[in-house]
Amino acid sequence: KNIVTIDYGTIHCHIPGIKSNSWRHVAETFESSPLQLDAVVTYSSLEHSGLGRYGDPLNPYGDLEAMAQIWCLLKPKGYVIIGV
16 A cells, blocks of 8 residues: 655655655646545645645635545545544
8 A cells, every 4th residue: 555645835755655746746647647545634734725825826715625626536435534
């Protein structure tokens, strides 16, 4: 099994079994190579989406759009664990 991280910025990780992606990379490659995740864990991050603090555009619905994006990445019957 592998762990995939997705962040607004680029994180350089050299640990075997852990792959880091930016949201921009995931969006740009989604049609040609979509990620299909078994589960997503997000802690203290969704509520920051759309506030413009991490390079994302201001968007009053940023948290809802982030959840929709997560749903698109999940395999059928995948799990989402959310902590705020």
